[in-house]
Amino acid sequence: MASDQTASVPAPPIPEDEVERLEELRSLHILDTAAEERFDRYTQLVADVFDFPVVLVSLIDRDRQWIKSSCGLDLKQTERDVSFCAHAINESGIFIVPDAREDSRFADNRLVTGPPYIRFYAGCSVHGPNGYPLGTLCVIDREPRDFDQRRCDQLRQFAQLVEREICHRHEFDKLRESVEYKAFNDPLTRLPNKRTFIDRLDTLIAVREAEGGHLAVVLFNLGGLRYINQAFGVSTGDELLREVAGRLEGAAPADASPARLGGDEFVLVLPTVDGEAGAVDATLERIRAALSRPYHVGGREHFVNFQVGVSFYPEHGSRSAALLEKACAAIHTREAGVTATARHYSPAHALHVSQRLHMETRMRRGLEAGNFRFEYQPIVSLTDGKMGAVEALMRWDDDEVEDTSPSLFIPLAEQSGLILPLGEWALEEIIGQLSAWCRADESWLVPVTINVSAPQLQQPDFARSLLDRMNAMELEPSLVRIEVTEFSLVLDTDSVRENLLDLNDSGVESVIDDFGTGYCSMEYLRRMPISTLKIDRTFISGIPAERNDVAITRSILAMARSLELGTVAEGVERREQLELLSEEGCDAVQGFLLARPAPPEKIPGYAGKMLV
Structure with missing residues (x-):
């Protein structure tokens, strides 16, 4: 009907x-x-x-x-x-x-x-x-x-x-x-990123371990990109990187899994038969020929040199990190200007390891001798323009080590296992300094942000140890925040999750440091008790001139608002960056434009002052 x-x-x-x-x-x-x-x-x-x-x-x-x-x-x-x-x-x-x-x-x-x-x-x-x-x-x-x-x-x-x-x-x-x-792809070239490549390489290694076989890990270093960026602008450099990625993807075998590790580095993996270097070299010569043709970008013709390093599984290692490290060692010890063939890793390339061992030894001695210290950098609220928090930044003084920047010694500490005793000392030092500020000013309400490494978070008693230190100093939990990397969340072990939950339940907030660099996904943000996203300086440095950086920054800010998360932009060095971030609703900023890292005795002088 x-x-x-x-x-x-x-x-x-x-x-x-x-x-x-x-x-x-x-x-x-x-x-x-x-x-x-x-x-x-x-x-x-x-x-x-x-x-x-x-x-x-x-x-x-x-x-x-x-x-x-x-x-x-x-x-x-x-x-x-x-x-x-x-x-x-x-x-x-x-x-x-x-x-x-x-x-x-x-x-x-x-x-x-x-x-x-x-x-x-x-x-x-x-x-x-x-x-x-x-x-x-x-x-x-x-x-x-x-x-x-x-x-x-x-x-x-x-x-x-x-x-x-x-x-x-x-x-x-x-x-x-x-x-x-x-999280899985390089936004510029659309190739898989480092995380995805390592996942694929781990899978290939597992298959070879079970069934037998060899692999070649090939690292490409693009020479002169920095000079192209300086002479013709970053947009020309970006266009060149996209062209390189397209040629690499087109010339590589179908099963090579090409990826961009970051900066001027690309990588791929080649299945081999009994480690036959000659077959690998023949394949790489075809790829090199494609990559070496002139590039027409930015209205000009450019010629680019490539350095190529190769390591072999299982001859040079059975883990992804070791194979990448040895391919990198081959690249950085090859003769300048040689581009016709790839350089295969050999034990001679490990000579630079002695420099790392020297640095590690000096770090251990420095920890005993008190050569590490902290500076503190204000994090400025864009609501009232005042210091809303400070970040504790580790410094190392050693006359025998040429470069003691944290970007070098922190990764080395993690690789050597020194990060755990160094982290223990850091917690003791920072909590003690916070207590000193509170004793000197009973109305002190400025939280301190502590960088916590993935190995520390994986310690089952990390949260309890931190809370015990705070209780011993009679400090309110809200005066401490921890900064964790996206990689720490990706580990997603029971210890990491339980430590973050225990701290959150006690009133200690967690911040994701360097957000947007390629690890974290919405699933981790949903599961983990995160309060704030700290936008990586690599995105901030390009705004407002670089359209992609502006779009990514806006996307992160919009996502954070949707998830009711706070936001901090680090690396703010120019007024126009500050203005854009303020217009887009960023909660707080950190950078040389507002305040440089300073010794602890200088920090109380910032309290209550307008910094914006």
């Missing part, structure tokens, strides 16, 4: 842009989803405000009307041919049917002659992000009604709110996909 009734009802007109409209509707992945409070609260509110028994948010699919949210009607879908809303999406204004029984288009409609017995209808189109009408927000009554202009305006305003909910979810999904994509 339903089909007979439907056949006598004039079918609603099909929009001219129906194909595009349906594509947008389906791309939003909202059809056939569960009820959501964010839509239900609008249908309930509209029902209360307008005093209507039935309010719907409906979506018009190809052959049906599907109801996303309803108030007063227990119905999930109808045929499109009998849908009032299918008529409404063709209207630019409010589509009103004062009395359906008196309207020839609807008098015989089964939704009028039978349940739900529609007499009055008013619907306003709800559009998607691209402007196509997806469906409507509509009000329905079982009696004829009047609907004046004021109510039309109100219904349109509510429909716009529903549109914003749809667009907000769409933008959030796009942002999530973008962030997750960047």
Whole structure:
């Protein structure tokens, strides 16, 4: 009977842009989803405000009307041919049917002659992000009604709110996909990033361990990129990197898994038979020939040199890190300007290890002799322009080591195992300094942020040890924050998770340092008790001139707001960077523009001062 009734009802007109409209509707992945409070609260509110028994948010699919949210009607879908809303999406204004029984288009409609017995209808189109009408927000009554202009305006305003909910979810999904994509891929070249490459290499090693076989890890170092960036601009350098990536991907064998490690380094892995170096060299010569052709970028012709280092599994190691390190050693000890062939790793390339051993020995002695110290850099709130926190930054003084920058000695400490005793000393030192500030000023409310390494977080008693130190000094938990790397979260061990949860439960907040550098995903942000994202300085350095850096920074800030996380931008050195971050809603900033790292005795002088 339903089909007979439907056949006598004039079918609603099909929009001219129906194909595009349906594509947008389906791309939003909202059809056939569960009820959501964010839509239900609008249908309930509209029902209360307008005093209507039935309010719907409906979506018009190809052959049906599907109801996303309803108030007063227990119905999930109808045929499109009998849908009032299918008529409404063709209207630019409010589509009103004062009395359906008196309207020839609807008098015989089964939704009028039978349940739900529609007499009055008013619907306003709800559009998607691209402007196509997806469906409507509509009000329905079982009696004829009047609907004046004021109510039309109100219904349109509510429909716009529903549109914003749809667009907000769409933008959030796009942002999530973008962030997750960047966790596994290099955003500039779109090649897999270091994390993805190591995962693939680990898998290949596991297969070779089980089944036998050899692998060659090949590292490419692009020579002269820094000079191209300086002479012609970073955009030219970026275009060149994209061209290199395209050629490498095109020339490499299908199973080579090319990737960009970062900066001017690319890598791939080649299956080999019994470690035959000659076959590897023949393949690399073809790749080198493709990479060595002139590059036409930025309106100029450029020639680029490549240094190539190769290590072999299992001859040179059975772990990804060892194979990459030895390929790198081969590169950095080869003769300058030699580009015709690749350099294979040999024990002679390990001579530079003696320098690292010397540095490690000096670090151990320095820890005993008290050669490590801390400086503190203010983190400035953009709400009031004052110091909202300080970060503890480790320094090392040693006359026998030429370069004692943290970017060198911290990774070495992690690799050598020295990071644990060094971390223990750091906690004791920082907590003691915080206690000294509090004793000198009973109103001290400035938290100190402590960098915590992945090995420290993996210690089962880390949280308890830190809390015990704070309790011994009678310090409030809110005065301490810990900064962890994205890599620490990716480890996702029970110890890491439990330490973060214990600290969070006690009032110690956790901050993700250098966010956006390629490890973290939305899943870790959802599972871990993180309060703040610290945007990596590599993105901040390019704003506002570099469009990609601006887009990434905005995306991180938008995602943080959606997840109700705080944000800190580090490496702010120019006024225009500060202005953009302030406009985009960043919570706090850190950098030389506002305050340089300073000895602990200088920090109280910043308290209460306007730094912005």
